[in-house]
Amino acid sequence: MGDVARLAGVSPTTVSFVLNDVAGSGIPENTRRRVRASARELRYRPNATARLLRTDRSHTIGFVTDEIASTPFAGDVIKGAQEAAWEAGKLLTIVNTGDNQGIEESAVGMMLERRVEGIIHAAMYHRAVEPPADSREVPAVLLNCYAEDGSWPSVVPDEVAGGRTATEALLSRGHERVGFINLRPGLPAAAGRLQGYKRALEARGLPFDDSLVWNGEGTAKSGYRLAAELMRAQDPPTAIFCGNDQTAMGVYEALKERGLRIPEDVAVVGFDNQELIAVQLRPALSTVALPHHEMGRWAVEYLIDRAAHGETAPRRHTIACPYVGRESV
Amino acid sequence: MGDVARLAGVSPTTVSFVLNDVAGSGIPENTRRRVRASARELRYRPNATARLLRTDRSHTIGFVTDEIASTPFAGDVIKGAQEAAWEAGKLLTIVNTGDNQGIEESAVGMMLERRVEGIIHAAMYHRAVEPPADSREVPAVLLNCYAEDGSWPSVVPDEVAGGRTATEALLSRGHERVGFINLRPGLPAAAGRLQGYKRALEARGLPFDDSLVWNGEGTAKSGYRLAAELMRAQDPPTAIFCGNDQTAMGVYEALKERGLRIPEDVAVVGFDNQELIAVQLRPALSTVALPHHEMGRWAVEYLIDRAAHGETAPRRHTIACPYVGRESV
DNA sequence: TTGAAAGCGCTACCAA
DNA sequence: TTGGTAGCGCTTTCAA
Numbered sequence: 085m086g087d088v089a090r091l092a093g094v095s096p097t098t099v100s101f102v103l104n105d106v107a108g109s110g111i112p113e114n115t116r117r118r119v120r121a122s123a124r125e126l127r128y129r130p131n132a133t134a135r136l137l138r139t140d141r142s143h144t145i146g147f148v149t150d151e152i153a154s155t156p157f158a159g160d161v162i163k164g165a166q167e168a169a170w171e172a173g174k175l176l177t178i179v180n181t182g183d184n185q186g187i188e189e190s191a192v193g194m195m196l197e198r199r200v201e202g203i204i205h206a207a208m209y210h211r212a213v214e215p216p217a218d219s220r221e222v223p224a225v226l227l228n229c230y231a232e233d234g235s236w237p238s239v240v241p242d243e244v245a246g247g248r249t250a251t252e253a254l255l256s257r258g259h260e261r262v263g264f265i266n267l268r269p270g271l272p273a274a275a276g277r278l279q280g281y282k283r284a285l286e287a288r289g290l291p292f293d294d295s296l297v298w299n300g301e302g303t304a305k306s307g308y309r310l311a312a313e314l315m316r317a318q319d320p321p322t323a324i325f326c327g328n329d330q331t332a333m334g335v336y337e338a339l340k341e342r343g344l345r346i347p348e349d350v351a352v353v354g355f356d357n358q359e360l361i362a363v364q365l366r367p368a369l370s371t372v373a374l375p376h377h378e379m380g381r382w383a384v385e386y387l388i389d390r391a392a393h394g395e396t397a398p399r400r401h402t403i404a405c406p407y408v409g410r411e412s413v
Numbered sequence: 414m415g416d417v418a419r420l421a422g423v424s425p426t427t428v429s430f431v432l433n434d435v436a437g438s439g440i441p442e443n444t445r446r447r448v449r450a451s452a453r454e455l456r457y458r459p460n461a462t463a464r465l466l467r468t469d470r471s472h473t474i475g476f477v478t479d480e481i482a483s484t485p486f487a488g489d490v491i492k493g494a495q496e497a498a499w500e501a502g503k504l505l506t507i508v509n510t511g512d513n514q515g516i517e518e519s520a521v522g523m524m525l526e527r528r529v530e531g532i533i534h535a536a537m538y539h540r541a542v543e544p545p546a547d548s549r550e551v552p553a554v555l556l557n558c559y560a561e562d563g564s565w566p567s568v569v570p571d572e573v574a575g576g577r578t579a580t581e582a583l584l585s586r587g588h589e590r591v592g593f594i595n596l597r598p599g600l601p602a603a604a605g606r607l608q609g610y611k612r613a614l615e616a617r618g619l620p621f622d623d624s625l626v627w628n629g630e631g632t633a634k635s636g637y638r639l640a641a642e643l644m645r646a647q648d649p650p651t652a653i654f655c656g657n658d659q660t661a662m663g664v665y666e667a668l669k670e671r672g673l674r675i676p677e678d679v680a681v682v683g684f685d686n687q688e689l690i691a692v693q694l695r696p697a698l699s700t701v702a703l704p705h706h707e708m709g710r711w712a713v714e715y716l717i718d719r720a721a722h723g724e725t726a727p728r729r730h731t732i733a734c735p736y737v738g739r740e741s742v
Numbered sequence: 743t744t745g746a747a748a749g750c751g752c753t754a755c756c757a758a
Numbered sequence: 759t760t761g762g763t764a765g766c767g768c769t770t771t772c773a774a
């Protein structure tokens with residue numbers, strides 16, 4: 085910067101003012117041009133580190149995730165977060181902890197040392213977590229997870245509404261016996277979706293029949309097995325709501341083996357909207373999308389907002405799961 | 414740091430020596446303990462920014478990717494890169510450009526301002542790219558992509574060997590007529606895999622029959638269509654090599670509709686090893702894995718090595734695609 | 743065995 | 759309209 089100043093025949097102060105477009109600095113266009121030309125000539129690149137040391141604004145957000153790969157998840161969340169960050173002029177520093185507490189703590193430590201302006205703790209599967217206490221030193225938010233005691237702000241999918249949406253999609257087409265192959269019990273996703281399923285039934289005055297509801301593993305294999313189970317009943321369902329798209333994949337298989345057509349004989353709706361599966365299945369699977377991208381965006385925007393406007397009570401934000409209609413209903 | 418020094422009754426120099434475990438600083442254990450105790454008491458957190466300003470070592474690597482989400486890709490690459498980075502004490506700063514040149518250039522600019530120690534340019538699909546020239550200011554490497562003119566170091570999957578591996582898996586089981594539903598022509602992946610297919614045939618002295626080779630779209634739909642085509646021939650193949658796993662998904666469908674069993678009547682092998690599909694398919698799909706994770710690792714390790722040992726001629730590194738045997742062969 | 747002090751590259755206050 | 763300069767928090771040289 086000194087070099088630029090010298091070349092332009094001005095002081096470092098002036099260079100700083102010009103290059104940062106400081107308002108009201110009253111530098112004439114003439115000088116500005118000279119400064120900019122010098123900067124270009126010297127291929128001057130400002131040192132963000134020095135600036136940060138002085139201003140204490142890192143323009144960086146930390147993103148800590150338990151597992152990043154091989155998943156319905158991750159990609160979209162990061163992308164959403166990244167987009168929102170970029171729009172706000174921030175960069176994202178990411179670490180994948182492999183669900184290792186020790187790594188998570190050091191990761192937070194390293195981020196804090198670098199003076200990140202906020203930290204996002206993201207989980208692969210919707211669940212309860214307890215992030216390192218140190219994260220409270222900056223604005224922090226949980227993504228796709230929540231604190232049991234509600235002491236951390238969080239953003240999660242609205243599983244209940246999602247379950248209801250999925251069920252509704254079926255009921256609204258006239259189905260009255262809707263089977264439900266849920267995920268493993270105990271998961272927030274499973275609990276929420278079941279509740280949504282019940283509410284949808286209730287809203288239509290339909291009875292809840294627990295012989296129609298099974299808990300699977302969330303795999304194609306268990307979907308296959310349980311669909312067979314379901315269809316073996318004397319009064320089998322005319323539609324099946326699957327706890328995730330992989331389950332639906334197995335359900336398709338079981339249905340087809342029995343010579344049942346989708347959606348004519350049995351309608352199917354999935355959950356998660358894993359494009360890789362839902363789009364490729366024949367017929368293409370109608371499903372409910374998890375708001376990964378939106379959660380990513382929301383988390384970053386929340387952090388930026390909090391950094392700007394200060395502390396508020398930890399909120400628990402919920403984002404809707406939109407229905408994605410394709411051909412299986 | 415001054416506070417810690419004061420509390421411990423020493424100078425900042427001593428604190429720095431102790432906290433950084435500077436070798437040969439000859440600080441007695443006694444003093445060290447006092448310093449560490451003070452640091453703990455004051456919950457002292459070193460300021461990485463100040464350190465970086467002084468040492469010029471950011472311990473940060475930039476990761477620029479064209480598309481991060483909804484893909485076979487991304488997750489695993491980032492995870493591999495992140496792991497290697499973590500082991501070396503580095504953090505990863507990621508930006509997703511959405512394949513926008515302008516964004517890519519500013520991203521590189523921002524990273525350079527932050528003094529990253531290296532930059533990785535990753536692509537979703539194996540292809541030729543031309544990264545911003547500024548990236549040459551630091552060690553840089555292309556991941557899953559390459560420069561047409563070879564002027565950038567890169568790491569890509571060994572498509573040829575992969576294609577050969579897949580074909581071999583079939584030939585070694587006695588198949589002599591192996592259909593190949595490739596990806597769209599023109600893609601490096603398609604070209605390489607075709608070459609591998611030919612080489613495998615050649616090695617066994619089998620003739621190349623181009624009526625057995627089709628180019629599809631890499632979707633289940635096109636796999637379905639082309640498998641039907643393939644099986645309609647008078648002398649249909651007894652095995653099918655699919656350019657990717659989604660194609661295989663469609664192939665399964667077509668085969669099953671014709672009452673053909675996998676692998677008894679027709680063996681199938683995919684490519685990509687997309688667990689979501691390959692594992693869930695019935696029978697589980699034998700396929701060839703893209704070395705996403707390894708490419709991520711390699712890229713980071715290469716960067717770190719180059720930062721340490723200086724410039725070398727740009728290499729084009731290739732990583733093997735291992736066969737993942739399941740039930741379809 | 744420990745400390746004083748320079749200086750990394752910038753921002754921003756205060757003065758001119 | 760422009761410049762001098764202190765100082766952000768650390769590392770590291772040199773001296774004591």
